[in-house]
Amino acid sequence: MNRLIIKGGRFLDPVAGIDGIFNIYVMGGRVASFKPAYADTTEITPGPGVEVIDAKGLLVTPGLIDVHAHLREPGFEYKETIRTGTLAAAAGGFTSILCMANTRPVNDNESVTRYIRKKAEEEGVVNVFPVGAVSVGQNGERLTEMFELKSAGCVAVSDDGMPIVDGGLMRRALEYSKICDLPVISHAEDPTLAGSGAMNEGEVSTRLGLKGIPGAAEESVVARDIALARLTGGRLHIAHVSTRGSVELIRMAKEEGLKVTAEATPHHLTLTDEAVLKYSTNAKMNPPLRSSGDVEALRKGLKDGTIDCVATDHAPQSIMEKDIEFDRAANGVVGIETAFSLIYGLVAEGLLTLNEAVSAMTIEPARAMGLDKGTLRVGSAADIAIIDLAKGWTVDPAKLRSKSKNTPFAGMTLKGVVEKTIVGGKTVYSRE
């Protein structure tokens, strides 16, 4: 059996409460043992079947988990494929990702789910967990066969990309999904309030003469969905929370003990709508970048656990969809390769502890989606990220692994460089 030894790194696992210098022994793709480096007298010699990674001075964590990525395959392979999307994920330190159902065809039946899983097994480099649609064709009319979706490998259901306008359908989804204990991920947006808005409604949209999307377009649906979670007892997960009002609603729902979890994206945690000031379509996404007050509320929410986890909403778009008029340009940013560094930036600013940041990107997303991942125990699959916190890097879109380059962070220098990503004991990314 192949062996891998990760030597002398700072191993941080929030669940186990470990933060120290350890040697990690991996055998047959699983964690065999942890030994405190100072007490480890084992003779370690690399050789055939024995790989040794010297992690001295580096951070070693459970592999990162992203509960919100768009891999675009099947149907939009010119934007991203399962291959390129998982390579990008690996470069970002992610070892497990959930992929959204808004492909073509929509992942609304088990054959599409099986196709995605097969592709991921053959061509992907990280664990891919499909999210099934809530409604057939994401048309917001009829429920999908959730039990079959789950049997085929879906771990959650969502019409993400399309809001569920019909409150009655959302209610049935939250009720019916209880059969198979699938969380329902809500893209909370009232399209009648969002209208044809292209960015956050406020001073910046007024300056730019762009139609705005008020925070109320999100908050009113977050409030509705929380009321439905209360009514049904279903598992509700709010995707990409972007406003202060939503954070407050979720905080109250949690205090009440409802089964509600939530995520926020690195871009909503670090940018405001001022990023749009030069009509940069790479700063256009849905929900839009909000005000500094919203960003502050999201950060506080992440710190106090109201926002359970960080999720990227990695949404590749080609130049054909982005280098056009701002109001016609497609929504979405790629984010899976910049996520860790941006969240580590919050640590460097003193807003989060490293433990909180790692937790929000490992165990918390796993818990929200019910995945047996996000922590390393003896016997766990060896999904591991190795990161150099001391090093910085400048975001160069041309160098991103993702097929699409629509990042609002181009040219920015970020701290925290992913050195290696290991999935099931196999190194799937190694920085050149």
Add this chain to the structure above:
Amino acid sequence: MRFKGKDLLGIEDLDASDIDLVLSTAESLREVSEREIKKVPTLRGKTIINLFYEPSTRTRTSFEIAAKRMSADAVNISVSTSSVVKGETIKDTAKNLEAMKPDCIVIRHSASGVPMMLANYVKCSVVNAGDGAHEHPSQALLDMLTVKEKKGAIAGLKLSIIGDITHSRVARSNIYGFTKLGAQVTVAGPPTMVPPGIEKLGCRATSSMDDAIKDADVIMMLRIQLERQKESFFPSVREYSRLYGLDEAKLNRAKKDVLILHPGPINRGVEVSSEVADGPHSLILDQVTNGVAVRMAIFYLLLGAAKE
């Protein structure tokens, strides 16, 4: 003297001295249009492309006449946005135009921001002839020129802009321009059509027409798009007109020497009554005349001044 940048994209980017420069240049060029031979050779050999993605005979004609009076070659390209080729990026469009070696592209587009995106890709000058609800800098400059001509100066005046502020590029450019020159600007309209944060642009906002007109030295009436009624921005033209239309009764509550501007074309009887539009306070035709002078000045400052 010359503009700092190569383009004229908006009044927000200008400072008071830039604006003064355009106005004084326009004042000196105004007499060209009074000559028997209305032409100066200043921009001979320069090519100006008028690229209009939105139909606007008035503005396009004004730019075209301005170019011709400066002896530049003006080419008009009208594109309907519905016929824009899918898959063509702004960069593609820019590179195609640039291959024709123009010295200046004048662009009108229904989407905010397109002139700025275009300017990033081309080496020649770009003049924004109106983009979405963003800016219409030449309109604001001609408005300032018109007011300056009548009042002598802009500083200290009170300007009220009335109507659909949300969708108006004319309002935005004028808020920036008049405040930069020291005027106090008030915007007024139904709260559905006064956008959030408009005060941050430097003006005061109110929903009361009386409040807006009582101390105003200049009243600028905006054109209302009748289709906005369908989106519930206002319930009926009748009620809009009653509350925010300028007729003689309301005009009687304004200053005796108040000036009335309107960027045209007017919905007679909706935002302005015919008596007011054709009355002694109205400067609507002066605006048109000054439009040519201001656009001549813009071309001169962007394309010609450096050589002298």
